[in-house]
Amino acid sequence: MALQVSIGDRLADAASEWGDQRMLDDDEALEQKLEQALLEVEHLASGTTEIEFELEERTLHYAPSDELAELLEEQAERVDADPAAVLELHLELFARTFLPDDSVQPGAGPGAPADDW
Numbered sequence: 412m413a414l415q416v417s418i419g420d421r422l423a424d425a426a427s428e429w430g431d432q433r434m435l436d437d438d439e440a441l442e443q444k445l446e447q448a449l450l451e452v453e454h455l456a457s458g459t460t461e462i463e464f465e466l467e468e469r470t471l472h473y474a475p476s477d478e479l480a481e482l483l484e485e486q487a488e489r490v491d492a493d494p495a496a497v498l499e500l501h502l503e504l505f506a507r508t509f510l511p512d513d514s515v516q517p518g519a520g521p522g523a524p525a526d527d528w
Contacts, residue, residue: 416502417469417471418502441466442466459476
């Protein structure tokens with residue numbers, strides 16, 4: 412299964428922020444954020460730690476693992492959607508992963524005093 416996924420503004424904006432923090436241009440930053448998000452999704456579905464994809468403008472071309480393809484098909488069928496749309500939603504969930512303002516700081520989070528949040 413080969414999928415084409417349109418990259419939404421949330422992911423593109425997060426990639427731009429990621430790039431600004433690392434002095435990367437927007438294209439390189441988007442490619443890195445996509446790799447992170449795809450690795451997270453693939454790892455959860457199949458356990459894989461390596462992926463290959465192509466990015467043209469704001470369109471991702473990706474052939475998921477058999478396990479992820481099966482999961483995407485099942486989820487797409489449940490909501491009457493296309494597997495590419497389901498993957499797009501999953502990628503959007505991971506858009507802001509690894510950005511400093513969205514990470515939990517030491518001593519913060521559930522169980523920490525409210526003043527530390």
